[in-house]
Amino acid sequence: MSGYKTGFFAVFFFLFSFSVSSYAGEKVTRHVSAGVGYALYGMRDLGLSPLHYDGDHIFLTTSLQRHTGKAISIAEVSFMNGRISPDINPLLTTAEMKSMKLYIHYSYYRYTGSILNNARLYLGGSTLLHSASYRHNLFINSSINLNTINSLNLSGMISLPFAVNEREHLLELHLQAPVAAFIVRPSYAYIKPSGFLDHSSGGLESIFRSIEVATVDRFFSLNSGVSLKYSLRNNSALRICYRWEYMEHSGDNPFNSATHGIVLQTIFTL
Amino acid sequence: MKRHFIILAVIIFYSCEKFFMEDPTENNHINNFDLLWQVIDEKYSFFTYKNINWDSIYNVYRPKVNNDLSVQEFFDVMAGMLNELRDGHVNLYSNFAHSANFDWHLGHRANFNLENIHNNYLVSNFFSAGPFLVSEIDSVGYVYIPSFADEFRESDLDSVVEHLYGLKGIIFDVRNNSGGLNRTGRLIAGRFADSVRLVSYTLYKTGPGHDDFSKPQPNYIGPHGKKRFLKPVVVLSNRRSYSATNDFVMNMAAFPHVTVIGDQTGGGGGTPYDYELLNGWRCRFPRTMTLAANGFNIEHGINPDIRVNISRTDELRGIDTIIEAALVFLSSRSLKTHIQSENLQDY
Numbered sequence: 001m002s003g004y005k006t007g008f009f010a011v012f013f014f015l016f017s018f019s020v021s022s023y024a025g026e027k028v029t030r031h032v033s034a035g036v037g038y039a040l041y042g043m044r045d046l047g048l049s050p051l052h053y054d055g056d057h058i059f060l061t062t063s064l065q066r067h068t069g070k071a072i073s074i075a076e077v078s079f080m081n082g083r084i085s086p087d088i089n090p091l092l093t094t095a096e097m098k099s100m101k102l103y104i105h106y107s108y109y110r111y112t113g114s115i116l117n118n119a120r121l122y123l124g125g126s127t128l129l130h131s132a133s134y135r136h137n138l139f140i141n142s143s144i145n146l147n148t149i150n151s152l153n154l155s156g157m158i159s160l161p162f163a164v165n166e167r168e169h170l171l172e173l174h175l176q177a178p179v180a181a182f183i184v185r186p187s188y189a190y191i192k193p194s195g196f197l198d199h200s201s202g203g204l205e206s207i208f209r210s211i212e213v214a215t216v217d218r219f220f221s222l223n224s225g226v227s228l229k230y231s232l233r234n235n236s237a238l239r240i241c242y243r244w245e246y247m248e249h250s251g252d253n254p255f256n257s258a259t260h261g262i263v264l265q266t267i268f269t270l
Numbered sequence: 271m272k273r274h275f276i277i278l279a280v281i282i283f284y285s286c287e288k289f290f291m292e293d294p295t296e297n298n299h300i301n302n303f304d305l306l307w308q309v310i311d312e313k314y315s316f317f318t319y320k321n322i323n324w325d326s327i328y329n330v331y332r333p334k335v336n337n338d339l340s341v342q343e344f345f346d347v348m349a350g351m352l353n354e355l356r357d358g359h360v361n362l363y364s365n366f367a368h369s370a371n372f373d374w375h376l377g378h379r380a381n382f383n384l385e386n387i388h389n390n391y392l393v394s395n396f397f398s399a400g401p402f403l404v405s406e407i408d409s410v411g412y413v414y415i416p417s418f419a420d421e422f423r424e425s426d427l428d429s430v431v432e433h434l435y436g437l438k439g440i441i442f443d444v445r446n447n448s449g450g451l452n453r454t455g456r457l458i459a460g461r462f463a464d465s466v467r468l469v470s471y472t473l474y475k476t477g478p479g480h481d482d483f484s485k486p487q488p489n490y491i492g493p494h495g496k497k498r499f500l501k502p503v504v505v506l507s508n509r510r511s512y513s514a515t516n517d518f519v520m521n522m523a524a525f526p527h528v529t530v531i532g533d534q535t536g537g538g539g540g541t542p543y544d545y546e547l548l549n550g551w552r553c554r555f556p557r558t559m560t561l562a563a564n565g566f567n568i569e570h571g572i573n574p575d576i577r578v579n580i581s582r583t584d585e586l587r588g589i590d591t592i593i594e595a596a597l598v599f600l601s602s603r604s605l606k607t608h609i610q611s612e613n614l615q616d617y
Binding site (some may be wrong): 052 | 287290291294295297363365474476477480484521541542543544545546547548549550551554
């Protein structure tokens with residue numbers, strides 16, 4: 001697996017390294033968007049179980065975007081809620097986890113040049129705060145598990161404008177991968193119902209003990225998406241986006257997860 | 271050109287996570303046995319304290335496992351291996367059965383008769399608030415708590431303290447209370463706290479070695495609630511006072527106006543955590559260790575300040591010898607340090 005990672009980063013840094021002089025347009029536009037979607041989420045946390053859990057989630061997202069001719073910055077908050085269960089015969093267990101995830105994502109892309117004739121290439125960086133909670137229906141003292149991962153990423157985006165019936169639409173493709181991450185993943189945290197008593201600091205100790213700053217040898221993720229933006233006549237737009245996210249943390253309690261999501265957004269120009 | 275773009279998109283976006291994920295371990299009896307043995311080996315708290323050789327237990331049970339065993343036979347082997355830990359907090363749960371160990375109270379005197387308590391101590395004029403059954407006996411409050419498993423409203427506890435506030439003492443009976451949530455017992459203890467006191471230390475399992483624990487984390491209990499009862503209090507315990515009840519007895523014993531009377535508690539000082547196996551079964555085992563404020567490991571129980579057993583003759587006459595001893599103690603209003611436990615032994 002480390003070979004795949006090395007290969008991926010080699011390609012990514014190669015793409016990142018060739019710079020093209022910036023595009024000179026200076027027009028600034030701002031957009032706000034709101035969206036709803038469906039996601040299929042799967043995870044395996046060996047701190048809790050060797051079983052792979054997956055299930056359906058609802059996805060809510062809102063974002064603020066700023067476009068200039070040279071750069072695009074995007075601030076986005078997303079929330080995902082659903083239930084996951086083990087991928088074994090349901091007659092063998094009634095295990096189920098409630099899963100909630102919060103994403104706070106800021107990306108900055110700089111225009112780098114044109115590729116493939118009229119596609120525009122942007123490269124940049126992003127920070128992604130990803131916080132998740134799981135509540136197991138059968139576990140008692142380790143039923144609630146919280147983790148937070150804040151990663152610094154390299155990001156790339158290709159956007160391909162095209163026209164249909166004299167109206168401009170946009171096909172976008174983005175990809176990001178981390179260079180470092182701040183991780184808080186206690187192996188077990190809270191009893192059910194939540195919380196230790198005031199003077200009992202066990203849960204907090206478990207959280208502090210788990211804090212870690214990791215680089216790609218211990219934390220790896222890929223976050224990507226492809227979206228189609230359909231312009232409306234009133235200067236707004238609809239966007240349908242397919243997102244895929246993979247995350248992996250090795251260590252005492254290895255963890256990996258993957259999300260496939262489809263989001264429908266309305267974009268308003270401010 | 272657009273075709274290249276679409277090919278790139280397909281490569282990047284539809285590259286499934288299976289590309290990165292390792293193949294899961296195959297779900298069969300042997301792998302499940304090895305997983306259970308390894309999880310317990312790395313995470314269970316009391317190997318050193320109980321002087322258990324887990325490697326030799328593997329050598330005894332591993333040859334009994336093969337992938338042709340029936341599910342029931344396999345369960346029995348797994349449960350048998352866990353039973354070697356002699357721990358009431360260790361269980362194996364499947365979709366058809368679960369295993370448990372009761373060594374902590376089997377073979378010991380019961381020291382409890384609920385019918386006698388209802389007939390002669392709670393009688394018909396008791397009141398209940400949440401899980402508390404409360405009555406008054408000779409100007410002494412009697413409170414029976416059958417379980418710490420359920421949450422209760424703080425107002426229930428406040429009403430109990432309010433109801434008994436003017437009395438000369440309180441008997442808290444936690445015999446046959448096999449535990450539940452530590453939090454419940456600690457909430458109660460806060461109503462009897464004269465000041466913030468160190469009551470215990472928790473050690474968390476932090477690594478795979480049998481002695482890989484965190485530093486002892488201190489636990490304190492301080493005054494809590496609208497009113498607090500600081501007159502003499504007696505806590506009654508027996509061998510079935512286990513787990514969260516064991517914790518409650520330890521916490522209450524930290525206060526100078528509290529005396530523990532009855533039999534040794536059953537123990538259960540480690541907080542149990544859950545883990546799943548590849549076949550969906552679930553195991554439960556302690557991943558912490560609790561020491562009293564004086565450093566005493568409470569896993570095998572806490573000795574009372576005054577040891578009293580229920581005599582057969584008293585029990586047949588409907589008398590609870592342990593409650594009677596508590597009433598005598600509270601009536602004398604003596605401090606526990608002035609009582610010679612020998613005087614009350616061997617009822």
